Amino acid sequence: MRSMTTPGLLQSARALLARDLRLLWRRRGDSLQPALFALLVVVMFALGLGGEPQALANVASAVLWVAVLLAGLLSLDTLFRGDAEDGSLEQWVLAPVPLAWLVAVRVFNHWLTTVLPLIVATPLLGELLHLPREQLPVLLVSLALGTPLLSLLGAVVAALTVGMRRSGILVALLALPLYVPVLVFGAGSVAASAQGLDAVGALLLLAAGLVVALVLAPLAAAAAIRIALN
Template sequence: MRYGTTASACAAVIRRDLLLTWRRRGDALNPALFAIMVVVMFPLALGPEPNQLANVSVGIVFVAVLLAGLLALDNLFRGDHEDGTLEQVVLSPHPLSLLLGSKILVHWLSTALPLIVISPALAEMLHLPRSVMPVLIVALILATLLLSLLGAVCVALTIGMRRSGMLLALLVLPLYVPVLIFAAGACNAAQMGLPFLAPLLWLGAALALALVLAPLACAAALRISIT
């Protein structure tokens, strides 16, 4: 990889963010711990009856993952904005959308991927049938990638504001609801023995669109928020 190219710049961003994540690995595990606590609370509130838990297990897992992701979303660009790194990224001669896409990828790897890894254990705690596990994993991968991209745009819009947590939640949640509906709908259909491919295809189509448009929108929002 040649020095000074866009590919080398993106690789440098990924290496830097992964190193920072490793140094703050305790903070990176907070979303996973939060999701575990949320899932554990539901059997205590609803009771240990397996059939009752199985009927709501998909919704519980997705709500836990959504809330855990929302918990870590504000940190996507906040640290870089506070130490001045984000301004240097914006002023870089390389395409800003690709550099931000690299940062979003690292954020997904450090926050969503651990949630996906522990999701079979969470689903097992809620007595979700094992035949539904593959659909759950695929739906979580598509949904979390899409949520990270949509959330990054909202974070970029509010990065210049202090104490923007409530505003960020108000911006993000309406965008998250359709993703939650399609992802949970695919798993519920698989659990009932119905066709489940259509919701996954809709999620895949939305993800393909977001992969192209979200980094561009994020770059434009950052330029507006910083300048």
């Protein structure tokens, strides 16, 4: 039974990823919006603080975390909305693979195309904010653990509001309280490292939250999608 189920899961994941990437390529102008938005946030903070290197260095890690968080939130409303409008979500429910699996694949694709480029660009953005280079490894690890958790939490919120029209503001209002603890531990780990304290505790909490969300978030989002379609 396992050998018959696994190929179906892998084939469905490849098919969904290929479809999403094709659609993303057709709308490649829209796909650049999160990166441009994150860059705009960084530039505005730099201008607001007057370009003072020491002042920027003190808040650089927190600014980068906020920029990545808001950039991911910008595209959260479209996570399932296009599929709901063209009827693809109904096909997801009728598919011979678990709905939670398809949700997990979509969340992975969202993180891969929206957040991962920002993580890759973090060293460059950090230079713009005069981020101390010794803080960069902890920042990258915290982003690598925290941003998938943000995407999983956001998927649950997006699934809850998929049946509503013009729910962009509602998605943000529902998601931000869930994002705050991740932001606190993510930016806090870098701040602790900068003060010479041990940042492992905060990173382990992010890792634990990610493991729990990997198990529960796709199931919760799948249940919310079923409710929205009924």
